[in-house]
Amino acid sequence: MRAVLTFALAVALLLPAAAGADPIQQGIVIPHVPPGTPPVGLGQQLFAGNCATCHGADAQGIPGRGPSLRGVGALAPDFYLRNGYMPLERPGIEPTPSRPVFDDREIRAIVAYVASLGKGPPVPSPDPARGSVSEGQRLFADHCSGCHQIALAGGYLTGGVAPPLNGVTPVQVAEAVRIGPYLMPTFPSSQISDKQLSSLIAYVEEAQHPQDRGGWALGHVGPVPEGLVTWLLASAALVAVCVLIGRRIQS
Amino acid sequence: MKALWRWLVATIVLVFSRGRRRPQVPRRERIVPPGGASPRAELVVLALLGAATLCAIAFIAIYALDRLSHQTQLLGLALGLALAFIAAACIVTANRLIVTEELEEDYPPPAHPGQVEALDRLVDESGDRISRKRLLTLGAGAAGAALGAALLVPAVSLGPLLDTAALYRTPWRRGRRLVDETGRPFRADEIEEATFYTAYPEGASREEVGSPLLVIRLDPKLLRLPQGRAGWAPQGILAYSKICTHAGCAINLYRSPLFPAAEPKPAFVCPCHYSTFDPMTGGTVIFGPAGRNLPQLPLLVDSGGHLRAGGVFSGAVGPSWWGVRLHGARS
Numbered sequence: 001m002r003a004v005l006t007f008a009l010a011v012a013l014l015l016p017a018a019a020g021a022d023p024i025q026q027g028i029v030i031p032h033v034p035p036g037t038p039p040v041g042l043g044q045q046l047f048a049g050n051c052a053t054c055h056g057a058d059a060q061g062i063p064g065r066g067p068s069l070r071g072v073g074a075l076a077p078d079f080y081l082r083n084g085y086m087p088l089e090r091p092g093i094e095p096t097p098s099r100p101v102f103d104d105r106e107i108r109a110i111v112a113y114v115a116s117l118g119k120g121p122p123v124p125s126p127d128p129a130r131g132s133v134s135e136g137q138r139l140f141a142d143h144c145s146g147c148h149q150i151a152l153a154g155g156y157l158t159g160g161v162a163p164p165l166n167g168v169t170p171v172q173v174a175e176a177v178r179i180g181p182y183l184m185p186t187f188p189s190s191q192i193s194d195k196q197l198s199s200l201i202a203y204v205e206e207a208q209h210p211q212d213r214g215g216w217a218l219g220h221v222g223p224v225p226e227g228l229v230t231w232l233l234a235s236a237a238l239v240a241v242c243v244l245i246g247r248r249i250q251s
Numbered sequence: 252m253k254a255l256w257r258w259l260v261a262t263i264v265l266v267f268s269r270g271r272r273r274p275q276v277p278r279r280e281r282i283v284p285p286g287g288a289s290p291r292a293e294l295v296v297l298a299l300l301g302a303a304t305l306c307a308i309a310f311i312a313i314y315a316l317d318r319l320s321h322q323t324q325l326l327g328l329a330l331g332l333a334l335a336f337i338a339a340a341c342i343v344t345a346n347r348l349i350v351t352e353e354l355e356e357d358y359p360p361p362a363h364p365g366q367v368e369a370l371d372r373l374v375d376e377s378g379d380r381i382s383r384k385r386l387l388t389l390g391a392g393a394a395g396a397a398l399g400a401a402l403l404v405p406a407v408s409l410g411p412l413l414d415t416a417a418l419y420r421t422p423w424r425r426g427r428r429l430v431d432e433t434g435r436p437f438r439a440d441e442i443e444e445a446t447f448y449t450a451y452p453e454g455a456s457r458e459e460v461g462s463p464l465l466v467i468r469l470d471p472k473l474l475r476l477p478q479g480r481a482g483w484a485p486q487g488i489l490a491y492s493k494i495c496t497h498a499g500c501a502i503n504l505y506r507s508p509l510f511p512a513a514e515p516k517p518a519f520v521c522p523c524h525y526s527t528f529d530p531m532t533g534g535t536v537i538f539g540p541a542g543r544n545l546p547q548l549p550l551l552v553d554s555g556g557h558l559r560a561g562g563v564f565s566g567a568v569g570p571s572w573w574g575v576r577l578h579g580a581r582s
Contacts, residue, residue: 067510092513142432142449146503146522157504158527158538159515182514183506186445 028087028101039105043113046106054091059117065091073120077111079175094182097163124174128202130195136203139196143187151220152207159183166208170201283350292347296340303336419567421461423548428453429464429490429558439552442468442488447505449493452560461568463493464548465502465519466558467530476547477533483549483561490548490560491534492568495521497541499570502528519545533565542571 029049033042048057054066061068069076080086081102085095100107111123141150147162149155154164160183165173174197180186192200210220218226310329319325361367381387429437429450437450448466451457471487483489493502500523508514518537519528526539534545546568549561 064512094514142503146520155522156525157506157520158518158525160506180445180507180509183508185447185505185507186443186509188443188446190441190443191446191448 030106039109039112040116042106043109043111046102046110047113050087051110054088059114069114069117071118071120072114073118074111074115074123075121075175076179077114078107078123079172079179079181081107081110083172085181094160096161121178124171124178124194124197126170126174126194126198126201128170128198128205131197131199131202133199133202133206135196136199136201136206139192139200140203140207143185143192144200147184150207152204157183165204168204170205173197173201173204284352286350289347292343296343296348299336299340299343303333303340306330306333306336421564421568422452422455422459423461423560423563425560425562426551427455427560429466429550429560432457437466437558438556439486439488439558440556442466442558444468444470445507445509447507449503450490450558460494460499461492461564463501464490465493465505466490467505467517469517469531473531475532480533480547480549480565483547485550485552488550488552488558489530490550490558491519491528491530492546492548492564494569495523495526495541496536496543496545496569496571497521497526497539498523500524502545543567 029046031042031045031049033045047055047059051059051069054062055069056062056066059069077086080095082100083095084098084100087101088095102110115122137150147155147157148165152165155162162184168176176184177187177192177197177200178189189197210217216226216229218229306329310326310333313319313322313325313329316322378384430453431437431448431450434453436453437448442448444467446467450464450466451462456462467489469484469487469489471484474484474487474489476483494500495502500521502519502521504520504522506515506518506520508517517530519530519534520526521539521541524540526541527537528534528541528545529537534547536542536544543566546564546566548564551559551561553559
């Protein structure tokens with residue numbers, strides 16, 4: 001009887017302690033703000049509700065859980081929120097592209113709030129029209145294709161996944177190159193200049209929509225297999241014509 | 252109960268009468284001539300078979316004790332010794348214990364005399380039309396030899412046969428500058444953390460297996476380079492061969508954690524078979540099929556701030572081949 005009582009007491013004492021141990025928050029918090037609140041104010045509330053568990057109340061970072069966001073500018077939050085990389089399900093897992101949980105207005109608000117915390121890079125505005133596709137292909141082969149594949153199919157490395165780049169926007173490519181999310185290297189402008197970045201993005205756009213002059217890409221394996229398929233179809237048609245002529249002569 | 256008693260008596264009678272009365276076999280004439288008994292040889296064979304038994308049991312024991320170090324080597328040793336002992340026992344048995352006898356038998360008389368000669372004449376006369384026999388034989392011989400050579404020559408593609416020196420000679424030597432793919436020398440202060448650079452030797456071929464380098468910068472406090480490599484990484488700048496030691500692919504994956512506290516540590520990953528090398532500990536293999544560490548090149552920063560090689564690679568560059576352990580890296 002006494003043992004049972006001791007146990008019940010221990011449980012009663014431990015339960016609130018366990019509940020108070022700063023649990024990882026689940027679910028998305030959308031605050032109700034009065035109309036007319038500036039975006040930074042909305043962003044601060046959204047940040048406090050959805051990001052502060054890992055990044056800290058003032059975005060100063062929590063060791064082992066989430067990095068500091070002071071000085072990352074508008075570039076990083078724009079990238080992570082529009083890809084659906086953040087919020088993570090739990091800290092430590094690899095962020096994967098998914099549908100963004102916030103709408104455009106909320107994303108702009110959080111980006112404005114994080115950007116207001118310290119001086120940092122703005123959201124880039126690359127101009128792929130200025131870039132050269134062939135230079136971009138060379139740069140992509142040197143720096144990107146090891147993981148993402150030259151045809152943007154994505155790939156694996158030990159400990160991580162390189163996402164496919166089929167559906168990414170030019171701004172997202174520019175942001176990822178400068179941030180180096182998760183295990184990706186960070187390419188500073190001393191290594192890939194802004195002009196080279198435009199070329200890189202020009203190549204990515206080109207590879208996203210390859211020119212299929214034949215109209216039938218066949219997995220983009222090249223003109224030789226396409227030509228072989230043409231020969232196959234043409235020879236079948238020729239045989240059919242021969243058979244028809246033969247029948248007419250017979251009858 | 253009675254039935255049980257009967258069974259018991261029957262068993263006792265059977266057991267005790269074993270070997271008492273042998274059925275008398277009529278002595279037959281021997282085919283093999285008799286040989287003397289050799290108790291010593293029998294003893295040797297028994298000892299060898301016993302040793303083989305012990306080795307085989309040792310194999311099972313080593314297999315069962317799963318957590319031995321060098322288990323595979325011990326397994327091989329036990330099995331090999333067991334087979335060697337059995338072979339020795341067989342040899343001793345054959346030499347000492349089996350009666351040997353040499354017999355000669357005459358060839359049977361030719362069954363069809365005259366036919367051989369007829370065949371010879373047939374062949375000879377069939378070739379009557381050929382006037383330049385030796386030349387034709389020579390031609391056929393040349394064709395056969397050339398065809399044989401043609402079938403053998405592709406084996407050269409299996410690897411360098413005579414000129415293996417190229418595999419362990421690299422263009423890197425002390426003082427040679429590191430340049431990028433356009434030939435521009437790298438400065439130490441432009442190597443940034445969290446990214447990777449590909450460098451080549453200045454004024455040397457880039458096509459050689461020992462030429463391309465991976466250059467990265469890490470926090471010097473994180474480095475745990477092997478002994479004897481102090482000063483190989485000035486300011487934390489490290490250079491490794493870009494060629495994987497497994498199958499010779501160019502390593503072009505550098506994983507660089509953005510938030511090291513919660514993400515895998517920095518590593519070079521080969522895109523072919525995912526061999527993963529740790530740049531912080533001198534290029535040690537941490538995953539994948541590569542059998543040797545990635546060779547590291549010592550670096551220097553000259554008075555102009557440019558990166559230069561500080562010596563030769565720590566090991567042989569490129570994929571593993573049979574001589575790679577015999578010859579180290581050479582400048």
